[in-house]
Amino acid sequence: MEEPKPTLNIQSKISFIEQQTELSRVLRFPVPENFSYLPGQFVMLKMELQEKNGFKILNGKPKIQQRAFSVSSSPTQKGFVETAVKEEENGFVSKYFNRIVELGDTISISGPYGHFHFSEAEEEFVLL
DSSP, X not given: OOOOOOEEEEEEEOOEEEEEETTEEEEEXXXXXXXXXXXXXXXXXXXXXXOOTTOOOGGGOOSEEEEEEEBOSOTTSOSEEEEEEEOOTTOHHHXXXXXXXXXXXXXXXXXXXXXXXXXXXXXXXXXX
């Protein structure tokens, strides 16, 4: 299967949040119905961080931050993508996504990206 071409700067809002563990969440973002991706690809999420609820942006870094996140939803489900975000000890953006973001927060999505994905047509046997 041919890799889908990336779409840049899809404006979306967080539509679903599910706490998985104390340090991880699944976040869902609506995307156009024609947005497609392959298992193993990722998206770039760009968001303007807000200093609230005790959260501070580190070392004078810009409020607008962008990070890569693997897509965790199935490519057969259309109209949204999900990412699982694990909070990292020194990752102020992952902390923001796990502690601060709320339903309805605005986010910009670009993607999909990445060439590490499974294609049934390539080989008869695959060793993972």
